[in-house]
Amino acid sequence: MFELITQILLLVGLYYLVRAIWPSIYNPKYFAWFGVAVFIALVVMAFAYPTNRTVGILWAVLSFPLRPLGLTLILLGFALSEGLQKVKGQQVLAAFLILLISSLPITAYLLTAQTEQRSVIEAIRRQEASNPREVQAIVVLGDGSAQLDPASRIRTQVTRPGEGGISITLQSRLLYAAELYNNRTQRGSNPLVIVSIGPQPLDIRGRPLPGEGEAVILLLTSHGVPQSQIKLDTEGIDPRSSAIAVRRILLGPKGENVDCRIFAVCDDGFRELPTTGTTGPRIPIVLVSPAIMIRRASSSFTRVFFEVTPRPTDFYSFQLQRGWDLAALTALVPSAEALVITSRVVNEYLTTVYYFLRGWLADPLAV
Structure with a gap:
């Protein structure tokens, strides 16, 4: 934990050091590029040190906009960025549709059916x-x-x-x-x-509890x-x-x-x-x-x-x-459980892409 806190404090300290030493470049445009550079550095760290806990925490933060709930909140934030009197309707509509579709049981069912490959797995189970x-x-x-x-x-x-x-x-x-x-x-x-x-x-002696x-x-x-x-x-x-x-x-x-x-x-x-x-x-x-x-x-x-x-x-x-007849109505009623499952499937897709880029998969489509 001490190492993790130290790494995060060093990253924050680096940002403020750059801001203090070079006040002349304190411009949103330059700091946007600085943010891009930090993001690229984090990606390189993720590939070089995949088991580093700091990388894991930062990835959880950076990948937040890629998840249904994160994308919804970001769109709502943009919609309200100019105050309640100037709400941007298109962003609100997009956020509503993303949250609605992600919360439908039918969406969660279709995604998990594809991910879990039930028919193939059942065939393997019978053979085994x-x-x-x-x-x-x-x-x-x-x-x-x-x-x-x-x-x-x-x-x-x-x-x-x-x-x-x-x-x-x-x-x-x-x-x-x-x-x-x-x-x-x-x-x-x-x-x-x-x-x-x-x-x-x-424990304090280094032995497993x-x-x-x-x-x-x-x-x-x-x-x-x-x-x-x-x-x-x-x-x-x-x-x-x-x-x-x-x-x-x-x-x-x-x-x-x-x-x-x-x-x-x-x-x-x-x-x-x-x-x-x-x-x-x-x-x-x-x-x-x-x-x-x-x-x-x-x-x-x-x-x-x-x-x-x-x-x-x-x-x-x-x-x-x-x-489908019995489930037609309940499949169209949004639920928190369906949103959680959809988010987990999306997170699994993102992790699979990372594994693919690292060359850790023998066959990404294999069961």
Whole structure:
């Protein structure tokens, strides 16, 4: 936290230092360019240091206008910028339409149906139930219920705490992972169950405080998973870092080299040699993840040389699925829940674009 506050104070101090030293350039036009330069610097930081907490918080602020609620508030702000007597009707109308469309259950349903790919996932689920593949591990992605990063409260799904301090949604994923494990042990397999819970709070001596990790182990062992087969990932903070951490758990230190390239040195210089796209064996795993992010998670794990069988959970269900006739009226009644779901889908799209630009996705459209 001290490092985070220091970084933010340095950025603010830099702004006022420039303003104090060069008062002659204190012109809105020049400071607009200065703002552009700061924005570009933040983008470069996001690519160079993706796990930096300052970048995460600033991204949550900068991406606010790209979300339905943020765009609505900004348009209303512009509409009222000249006072109540000169309200700009076009901006008010645009803000109203954005908020209305984003709050409709039918909008949330269509967006989540596209993101979750229910038909494809159901086909995978039926195939897996009839003939489960031999895998080395069952990987469960956590939901950040004990995140240290304050920005995670903006980025992650807010859920009620369940038993042992872990969220209800994470409990459902753990129970599903235990079911998958028991099904495989009945067929003679004994995979590891790896749960990515992220960094945990430490005491003054630097030792992890008892909390989510113990609750995860207790829940899994109470549903038939031996403690010897449970591994906790306390490093991963997103699908990419979780994939690297899981590979390190399974392969040791050699599992860290996921971005290596091969070059040939010749008399006239050097050139990159074509490779098969792997630096080691592809590890077969089952990936248990929220359905809304299953595409990005599966593609991220595939990118670091896993052979992924996706098993999504936490589907969003709507009355629309039981028939359009019954749902025709309620689907057109705006609700706060629909706005939250729509915002989460939009945020997932933005994050997927970032992953794509970083080259962290094997196939952005894969499930």
